[in-house]
Amino acid sequence: MTGGGVTDRLPRLLNLVPYLLARPGIPITEAAADFGISERQLRRDLELLWMCGLPGYGPGDLVDLSFAGDTVTVTEDAGMRRPLRLTTAEATALLVALRTLGEAPGIVDTAAVRRATAKIERAVGDAGLTTVAVDLTREEEATTAAVRTALEQRRALRIRYYTAGRDAVSQRVIDPMRLLLVEGRGYLEAWCRRAEGVRLFRLDRVEDVERLDEPAAPPPDAEPTDVSAGLFRPRAEHRTAVLEVAPEARWIAEYYPVDEVVELDGAANAPGTARVLLRYADPGWLVRLVLGLGGGARVLEPPEVAAAVAERARTALAGLDEAASPQVGSTT
Structure with missing residues (x-):
């Protein structure tokens, strides 16, 4: 866990007090290691906790800490005794x-x-929830079942796959290696014979799958993908765009690789509006994506893509006006 962002820091602060209550006099270095942050960041968190508490904000209302050497003890918890629970x-x-x-x-x-x-x-x-439902389409269920069978039987696959970054569908013959669950999504790691390299295929983007009679035979030197630092990593051919997306277009931050999502608060923005840093390889694909969102997204950067979107939109509107206007010489 990193220490910088609000989305990281707030849950850590809420858990820090019950954690320290259970370990009075714990060395700061040990606590920092347990939370996966630096000692400096932990001290900054403790300084912030000193200003947190209940309305009234007087003695007994705020969190209070006691330091002895390089150890820390909570002397007043301000009611923050319970750790976070899963919803x-x-x-x-x-x-x-x-x-x-x-x-x-x-x-x-x-x-x-x-x-x-x-x-x-x-x-x-x-808590009263007796069943858990998983909303999978029949296509996704069939794809997952076929992939698992191919892995168990060590068989090659022929797939039709949609590549979001290029907005293109391709046919590939692959040698399955393993299934992965990364960032909440299922992926098939396989040797792609066309690309002659190891590739990750997102299961919900596999449009068709066929198990072949021939055995799966990835090369002996095919290295598994290292996903410890995250799935998507910038490449030389990737560019970045900054989009302002409306609530109805927030799905693109889940479907496409993004580096950052920043909530945009204020009276000028509808609740749920966000600024998204999106990676892309083909400017034409990005233009089509934004136009397809029907006003749900606006390109802030780069300016040449914003200009291309505006030009395509003007051309389309002009075509509609021309089609709707009566033709010269026409009779009624």
């Missing part, structure tokens, strides 16, 4: 991910995944 939606998402992991080949410790799943299921059951 029903969060527990559901976590269960779906764990179940996918438990069924995927190549999991190092399947028993640990099953134990974690059972614990969360019990907790969710105690």
Whole structure:
């Protein structure tokens, strides 16, 4: 966990007080290591906690800490004794991910995944949620089943795959290697014979899959993809665009690779409006994407793409006006 962003820092602050209450006199270095942040960041968090508390903000209302050498103890918790709990939606998402992991080949410790799943299921059951539904289309279910069978039988696949960055569909013959769950989405890692390299194929973008009779045979030197630092990494051919997206267009931040999503507050913006830093390879694809959103997105940068979107929109409107206007010499 990094220390800088609000989305990282707020949950950490809410969990920090109950954590310290359970470990009075804990060395600051040890606490920082447990939270995965630097000692300096932890001290900044503790300084902020000193200003947090209940309305009234007098003695007994604010969080109070005691330092002895390089250790810290909470002397007043201001009611922040309970750690964060999973909401029903969060527990559901976590269960779906764990179940996918438990069924995927190549999991190092399947028993640990099953134990974690059972614990969360019990907790969710105690909260009153008896079932967890996974909304998958028939196509996604069929794709996942075919991929798992191919992995088990070590068979090659022929797939029709949609590449979002190029807005193109291609046919590929691949040698499956493993299933991955990264950032909440399922991927098939495979050797792509056309590209002659290891590629990740997002399962919900596989439009058709056919299991072949020939065995899967990735080269011996085919290296698994390192996803420890995140799935999408900038490439030399990638460019970045800054878009302002309306609430109805927020889905693009989940469907396409983005580097940043910043909420835009204020009276001038509708709730849910955001600024998105989006990576793309083809300017023409980005122009089509923005136009297809029907006013749900506006290009802030780069200016040449913004100009191209505006020009295409003017041309389309002019064509509509021309089609709607009566023709000279026409009779009624």
